[in-house]
Structure formats: structure tokens, C-alpha cells
Amino acid sequence: MLVTRLADIGASDRDVHAPTFRSRRLLLAQDGMGFSFHDTILYAGSVTPMWYRNHLEAVYCIDGEGELEETETGVIHQITPGTLYALDKHDRHELRAKTDLRMICVFNPPLWGGEVHEEDGSYPLLGAPPTRPTHDRNAKSVVTGGNGRNRKGPKD
Numbered sequence: 001m002l003v004t005r006l007a008d009i010g011a012s013d014r015d016v017h018a019p020t021f022r023s024r025r026l027l028l029a030q031d032g033m034g035f036s037f038h039d040t041i042l043y044a045g046s047v048t049p050m051w052y053r054n055h056l057e058a059v060y061c062i063d064g065e066g067e068l069e070e071t072e073t074g075v076i077h078q079i080t081p082g083t084l085y086a087l088d089k090h091d092r093h094e095l096r097a098k099t100d101l102r103m104i105c106v107f108n109p110p111l112w113g114g115e116v117h118e119e120d121g122s123y124p125l126l127g128a129p130p131t132r133p134t135h136d137r138n139a140k141s142v143v144t145g146g147n148g149r150n151r152k153g154p155k156d
């Protein structure tokens with residue numbers, strides 16, 4: 001079992017600052033879950049165009065208010081706590097935060113950490129996620145400070 005806490009994520013590649021958002025990455029590829037799990041704050045008044053060509057992403061709003069525009073069609077969705085959207089077609093989109101927006105984001109394949117948006121609003125694909133046995137009863141629990149201790153990187 002892995003146990004990690006937001007409060008323990010220190011300055012590391014798990015805490016990414018971008019011009020329009022801050023993303024704290026609680027689970028990354030090297031954690032072996034097959035997805036990454038982020039707690040992201042998009043800043044009030046910000047506009048973020050995105051296009052995750054290489055990833056599928058599900059996003060669940062837990063705080064704040066905003067607007068999501070599907071770039072292809074111009075369709076606009078209101079984003080409020082309890083709203084989830086899933087980019088199942090690698091959809092181009094733009095997120096406009098009316099207030100600070102707190103979003104829980106899940107990426108498949110998982111990010112490795114440190115990724116920032118490329119010019120087209122995508123994240124690069126850095127490598128295949130590691131696999132781990134799903135029924136290893138002898139595996140030890142891991143409690144991590146969240147800043148990379150106890151965790152393996154893509155080159156390990």
C-alpha cells in the first residue's frame with residue numbers, strides 16, 4: 001500500500017507551477033498504478049487551452065467555478081463542484097476559471113512528474129509506465145513523504 005499526503009509534497013517534480021495553474025501530483029508513473037493522480041488549482045481569471053494528444057484525462061471539480069469549452073464545436077459546459085469531464089477522444093478544450101478551481105485529475109498513461117504543457121497544450125509521452133504484481137501478499141507497505149523518497153524513477 002502507498003500512503004501519501006498533500007501536505008508532505010515538498011518542492012519536487014511532484015509540485016509543478018505553470019502560468020495558469022499549480023499541479024500537485026500524488027501518484028506518478030513510478031508508483032506503478034497505471035495512472036497518475038493530481039490535485040490541481042487553476043487560478044481565478046485564468047484561461048488554459050489544452051490538448052492531451054498523448055493521454056486520456058478525467059477531471060473532477062471539487063471547488064470553485066469555471067467554464068469548459070470544447071474547441072471543435074464551441075460547446076460550453078459549466079464547471080462546478082461535483083462535475084466530472086473525461087477527455088475520451090483527446091478532445092481539444094479550454095478551461096476558464098471564474099474563481100480558483102480545484103480539480104482532481106487522473107491521467108492514463110500516467111505522467112512521470114515535472115511535465116509542463118508543450119506549446120500545443122499537450123504533455124509529452126515520456127515512457128511506458130512500469131507494471132507491478134497485483135497480488136503480491138508479501139509486498140511491504142510504503143509510506144512516503146511524497147517528495148520522491150522510496151520511489152523509483154524512469155531510469156531505475
Ligand code: 9YT
Pocket residue numbers: 021023024038039040042048050059095103105
Ligand atoms: C484540468 C487541469 O487542471 N488541467 C491542467 C493541469 C493538469 N491537469 C495537471 O497537470 O494536473
